Amino acid sequence: MSAEIFDKANSLLAEIEAYDITDAASLEAFRIRFLGSKNVLKGLFAEMRNIDPDRKKEFGLLVNKVKQAAAGRHETMSGSLSSTSSGAVDVPDMSLPAGNRHAGGRHPLTVVQNRMVEIFGRLGFAVVEGPEIDDDWHNFTALNTPEDHPARDMQDTFYVQLEPAMMLRTQTSSAQAHEMEKGELPIRIISPGRVYRNETISARAHCQFHQVEGLYIAENVSFADLKQTLVYFAKEMFHADIKVRLRPSFFPFTEPSAEMDITCLICGGPGCTVCKKTGWVEILGCGMVDPNVLENCGIDSEKYTGFAFGIGVERTAMLYYQVDDLRLFFENDMRFLKQFRSVLQ
Numbered sequence: 001m002s003a004e005i006f007d008k009a010n011s012l013l014a015e016i017e018a019y020d021i022t023d024a025a026s027l028e029a030f031r032i033r034f035l036g037s038k039n040v041l042k043g044l045f046a047e048m049r050n051i052d053p054d055r056k057k058e059f060g061l062l063v064n065k066v067k068q069a070a071a072g073r074h075e076t077m078s079g080s081l082s083s084t085s086s087g088a089v090d091v092p093d094m095s096l097p098a099g100n101r102h103a104g105g106r107h108p109l110t111v112v113q114n115r116m117v118e119i120f121g122r123l124g125f126a127v128v129e130g131p132e133i134d135d136d137w138h139n140f141t142a143l144n145t146p147e148d149h150p151a152r153d154m155q156d157t158f159y160v161q162l163e164p165a166m167m168l169r170t171q172t173s174s175a176q177a178h179e180m181e182k183g184e185l186p187i188r189i190i191s192p193g194r195v196y197r198n199e200t201i202s203a204r205a206h207c208q209f210h211q212v213e214g215l216y217i218a219e220n221v222s223f224a225d226l227k228q229t230l231v232y233f234a235k236e237m238f239h240a241d242i243k244v245r246l247r248p249s250f251f252p253f254t255e256p257s258a259e260m261d262i263t264c265l266i267c268g269g270p271g272c273t274v275c276k277k278t279g280w281v282e283i284l285g286c287g288m289v290d291p292n293v294l295e296n297c298g299i300d301s302e303k304y305t306g307f308a309f310g311i312g313v314e315r316t317a318m319l320y321y322q323v324d325d326l327r328l329f330f331e332n333d334m335r336f337l338k339q340f341r342s343v344l345q
């Protein structure tokens with residue numbers, strides 16, 4: 001007698017697995033047969049009393065397995081039928097407005113750098129990128145800063161190799177030397193990129209930052225051309241009535257040299273930590289290319305003259321966006337970066 005009931009249970013199990021469920025109606029028929037209030041499994045439980053006592057436990061487990069198989073199959077089939085059904089619930093309404101999408105945005109430094117490239121592009125400056133790891137010649141010596149020149153102290157350098165000396169470039173001016181060596185004149189380039197110095201990190205300084213270098217070499221280039229180019233840049237970058245001043249300065253590769261300040265756009269004049277309470281912020285160094293530099297790079301300094309400048313990208317971005325701590329640009333804190341997300345320039 002027991003064997004017969006076991007067979008019955010097993011054949012119900014096989015039936016459950018093979019049951020042809022293709023639509024809501026067959027699903028419902030399945031449910032009534034195996035899970036409804038008068039389901040066939042109840043008959044199995046009723047047979048319990050006819051089982052040999054030593055096989056009761058085995059039978060109980062089998063019946064449970066049949067029950068679970070029925071419940072499991074019902075659940076999966078009702079899930080898959082509803083996801084493939086053409087019921088209105090599952091068809092997206094294409095007329096609804098689109099939901100919010102989290103678009104990425106460019107980093108504020110990239111936005112500012114691209115803007116600089118674009119402004120100088122209008123004046124005919126082409127972009128040339130130099131290497132970030134460079135040799136002593138291009139970063140210093142060719143630029144009139146031989147070894148033991150005191151001006152090297154201005155830029156505390158990260159060396160990656162001592163013999164021969166290789167370093168993380170301390171200034172994008174190194175790109176000037178690479179470009180001049182090519183010997184193709186006239187030259188009108190800008191070179192944006194990252195530079196490195198062993199500086200203590202603070203709100204105004206970092207060990208890595210960005211510069212946009214500019215170089216123009218041709219016949220009869222004058223300081224007036226330099227000044228006009230930079231004033232044009234400042235007005236285009238910020239606004240037309242920004243105030244600009246050039247202060248005499250020193251750089252080994254330019255003679256004469258100057259630094260350019262603009263009115264502090266963070267405090268608007270009265271003085272803050274960024275302008276050190278002067279109302280002016282330095283944004284670039286510049287000057288007429290020293291004849292020594294031209295000669296070092298094989299250019300006839302009797303025939304050609306030129307100007308050069310190096311703009312700090314972080315400093316410009318701080319003023320452009322009114323950010324008073326340069327470190328924010330490097331921390332990648334989403335709360336900070338998200339504020340620039342809509343700017344896709």
Ligand code: DAH
Nearest residue numbers: 171254285286287308309310
């Ligand atoms: N390389 C200089 C610096 O990092 C900036 C600079 C000054 C670049 C004068 C120039 C220049 O091309 O002519 O401080």
